[in-house]
Amino acid sequence: MKFSIERAVLLKAVAQAQSVVERRNTIPILANVLIEAEGDNVLFRATDLDIEVVDRAPAKVERAGSTTVPAVLLNEIVRKLPDGALVGVTENAQTGRLTIEAGRSNFQLSTLPREDFPVMASSDYSANFSAPAPVLRRLFDKSKFAISTEETRYYLNGVYLHVADGEDGRVLRAVATDGHRLARIDADLPNEAATMPGVIVPRKTVNELRKLLDDDEAQIAVSVSETKIRFATPAITLTSKVIDGTFPDYSRVIPQSNPKRMEVDATEFARAVDRVATVSSERSRAVKLSLDEDRLVLSVNAPDSGAAEEELAVAYADEKLEIGFNAKYLQEIASQVDRENAVFLFNSSGDPTLMREGNDTTAVYVVMPMRV
Structure with missing residues (x-):
């Protein structure tokens, strides 16, 4: 050679x-x-x-x-x-x-x-379709932060890619959760993708796939079977086994009627959470949100290291609410927002909170509260 x-x-x-x-x-x-x-x-x-x-x-x-x-x-x-x-x-x-x-x-x-050298056995793919790189990039980039790292719950160690019923018909959906937070991202269903079996794409594959999706002009050929998934461009082919397990029914975790609505500048919110969390204990990373009319107070009280508080102007017109979250989870969810404003929908201090970008329902996030 x-x-x-x-x-x-x-x-x-x-x-x-x-x-x-x-x-x-x-x-x-x-x-x-x-x-x-x-x-x-x-x-x-x-x-x-x-x-x-x-x-x-x-x-x-x-x-x-x-x-x-x-x-x-x-x-x-x-x-x-x-x-x-x-x-x-x-x-x-x-x-x-x-x-x-x-x-x-x-x-x-x-x-x-x-x-x-072992060569991966070729598979009979039951669905073959193509999708623009930016569409696939959005599906995986916005959901992968919620992938579980707990090896015992191996069926959560990836992104669940499947065809689902959206508000305006069938969609290609990516879901990831670790039990504490959940991301559900929808995209228009590509032609020929309707017969695709739902598969759990492993975390390592999701990270490797990112390198194929940098070219905004690229069309990615996707092939899916019950056991494998393949992504291909003219230059690169990535083939991966999928996780052999059943993804839980995530729809039961997504709140349907959280009446209390807060709208906030997503970047300002993420930065404020980051600032007050500086004094939180590494173990809990707890931050408290105190909501009153058009006013949000973020506070941390860590007996070992001190306290911090910051006030933000928000759009909020419901009754007073105090709720606690893991600061890291709030930051990660807020950082997914592409638009200017993030909308948080609350029920009570003990119920899951829903977050989305304005009125866009194609990207929905859920985060579980914690005691503070």
């Missing part, structure tokens, strides 16, 4: 591949990236047995072939090469080494046989 490739192109492909590789694993081949050179392209393939990413990069291939080399080491080498360098890559079958040359730099990397 022998090819030459631009350093920037190579770095992008290798960086995507090495981020999938687990740093600590007991199977040596899983630390490697599979490099396949043929025609006018080089394919870089990496897997952790649950996710597989294939990145296709244009290159001048002089001799076709394939081998595997340590992914993290290759990424470090390419990252440190000078900008604009042309990188020559040559495999020496006799020594079992891969030579990387750029200018006066020369590296020799040990290889493992490509036959040992």
Whole structure:
């Protein structure tokens, strides 16, 4: 195998591949990236047995072939090469080494046989559709903060992507919850997506997928089966197993009739919460909201470190209310708001609170209160 490739192109492909590789694993081949050179392209393939990413990069291939080399080491080498360098890559079958040359730099990397590299079995996908990158980016970006990190509740360790009934018909919906907060984001249902089975996309996949969704002009081909989901652009294909579990009935958690309405500048609110939470104890991170007519007082009282209070002008015309929340949860929810104002809907100090962006019901958040 022998090819030459631009350093920037190579770095992008290798960086995507090495981020999938687990740093600590007991199977040596899983630390490697599979490099396949043929025609006018080089394919870089990496897997952790649950996710597989294939990145296709244009290159001048002089001799076709394939081998595997340590992914993290290759990424470090390419990252440190000078900008604009042309990188020559040559495999020496006799020594079992891969030579990387750029200018006066020369590296020799040990290889493992490509036959040992596991390739994820292809799946029969029951639904195939395409969606604009910004649509998918919004679905996952606005919901992923609520993914649970509790491994015992593994079925909450991802985003539940499914077809649901929205206010104006069927929608593509992403839901995530950890039991303390919940995010439910809707998008127009793409053509051909109606038959899609509901799947739980794992947290790591959601994070890796983000790199595919940066191009606002891109159309992402999505394929879904009961056990796998695949996202593809012309250059990158990301295939992942889905979480084998049943996502709980989240609709029972979403309040339907919270009568007390508060409207507040989302950025100001998030900053004020951040400021008063500075003195809260790390363990509880509790902040109290005291609501009166057109006035919100945020306060924290931590016996060990002190107290803090800040007042905000809000739109509120209901009876007085005092309610406590985890400051981190409030900040994360408020930071999702793209519009100027956030609307909070309360019932009582012991009931879940609903938050949305103005009158937009395509992004709905729920946060559970806590005693303060």
